[in-house]
Amino acid sequence: MTAPDFPRAPFQTMHALREACINLRGPARAAGQQIADREATLTKPAGSLGRLEELTRWMGEWQNRVMPSLERIQVIVFAGNHGVVAQGVSPWPSDVTAQMVANFEHGGAAINQLARIGGARLDVICLEKLRSTRDFTQGAAMDEAGFLSAVNTGYVSVSPDTDLLCPGEMGIGNTTAASTLSAALFGGQGSDWAGRGTGLDDAGVTRKAHVIDRALSFHGESLRDPLEAARRVGGFELAAIMGAVLAARHHGIPVLLDGFVCTAAAAPLFALSLDGLDHTRLSHRSAEAAHMRLAGLLGLDPLLNMALRLGEASGGALAIPLLKAALACHEGMATFADAAISQADSDAT
Numbered sequence: 001m002t003a004p005d006f007p008r009a010p011f012q013t014m015h016a017l018r019e020a021c022i023n024l025r026g027p028a029r030a031a032g033q034q035i036a037d038r039e040a041t042l043t044k045p046a047g048s049l050g051r052l053e054e055l056t057r058w059m060g061e062w063q064n065r066v067m068p069s070l071e072r073i074q075v076i077v078f079a080g081n082h083g084v085v086a087q088g089v090s091p092w093p094s095d096v097t098a099q100m101v102a103n104f105e106h107g108g109a110a111i112n113q114l115a116r117i118g119g120a121r122l123d124v125i126c127l128e129k130l131r132s133t134r135d136f137t138q139g140a141a142m143d144e145a146g147f148l149s150a151v152n153t154g155y156v157s158v159s160p161d162t163d164l165l166c167p168g169e170m171g172i173g174n175t176t177a178a179s180t181l182s183a184a185l186f187g188g189q190g191s192d193w194a195g196r197g198t199g200l201d202d203a204g205v206t207r208k209a210h211v212i213d214r215a216l217s218f219h220g221e222s223l224r225d226p227l228e229a230a231r232r233v234g235g236f237e238l239a240a241i242m243g244a245v246l247a248a249r250h251h252g253i254p255v256l257l258d259g260f261v262c263t264a265a266a267a268p269l270f271a272l273s274l275d276g277l278d279h280t281r282l283s284h285r286s287a288e289a290a291h292m293r294l295a296g297l298l299g300l301d302p303l304l305n306m307a308l309r310l311g312e313a314s315g316g317a318l319a320i321p322l323l324k325a326a327l328a329c330h331e332g333m334a335t336f337a338d339a340a341i342s343q344a345d346s347d348a349t
């Protein structure tokens, strides 16, 4: 578990970042067609491996490979702290963020186990030495320099030769940032987006909803721009996730998004460009109530429904074996010709 050496920051200005979010490469349709053609020859009724078939095609189209690879998988957990914790939005103190980073480093967290099972490398990256953002009910969470630095850190943490990226986060208070950012991007009020996070009771959820409403009215029209919304009511680790997901797009790396916080962090890319998350799949449906509201708005259909509500990239890591299974079938199955199996009467299908 090592932090990579960082090359020069790719985005010096908000304008440069915005351009990079808008000028996106598309999928390699020719590779996808070849994958579909091979799939049709494999010894099974057409379409019978359901979403596994679609996942293979998706990986191949973004990797631009007729035979996709899952040799090099990167799980990256970005850690950051949140000034809005001062408003009583989490049952846990901000100190837990650093304590969990130490736990990641000692191999004791859920993500250590799940990344190992998935055969993935795990990087843990602390943003701003875990200095808190500004309380966004009273000002912008980040200034432009801090926001860009976090986006750049996320961007350069993705190795261009990675086959699959699973981004995740650790940051006490960050479900409030995710809810506020979701409301800023897609509308609605605090009560539409506030959930229990790490275990708030009903009174706590009501308080959290009011905090979100106060932030929305404080920032007002400035939230109309997705990057401004991410800077004003997001967080350092959310900005880094956005940077990492953008880097994956530029390098042709498919991405498994995690739960509510990770999905909200990536959502500005969709708000800036409707195809901005086409290289991602949603690994799972989080138990955080607003996750499915957000997923529906983004057009993302979760692969797993395991009632996880953890973060840390846990859902993404848990779904890696599904992708490996899809690939194993595509790669290893015999064709009808190889196995000398008669095919269905095409008039009857």
Ligand SMILES: Cc1cc2ncn([C@H]3O[C@H](COP(=O)(O)O)[C@@H](O)[C@H]3O)c2cc1C
Pocket: 089, 090, 091, 092, 096, 100, 169, 170, 171, 172, 173, 174, 175, 176, 196, 197, 198, 199, 310, 311, 312
């Ligand atoms: C021990 C512990 C480990 C965690 N791992 C992820 N989270 C998750 O919970 C936090 C968000 O929830 P809220 O907004 O309610 O604070 C984030 O750190 C998230 O990654 C954890 C939380 C705790 C307490």
Ligand SMILES: O=C(O)c1cccnc1
Pocket: 175, 197, 198, 258, 259, 260, 261, 262, 286, 287, 288, 291, 308, 309, 310, 311, 312
């Ligand atoms: O779904 C998530 O991302 C989530 C839910 C609860 C706590 N932390 C993260």
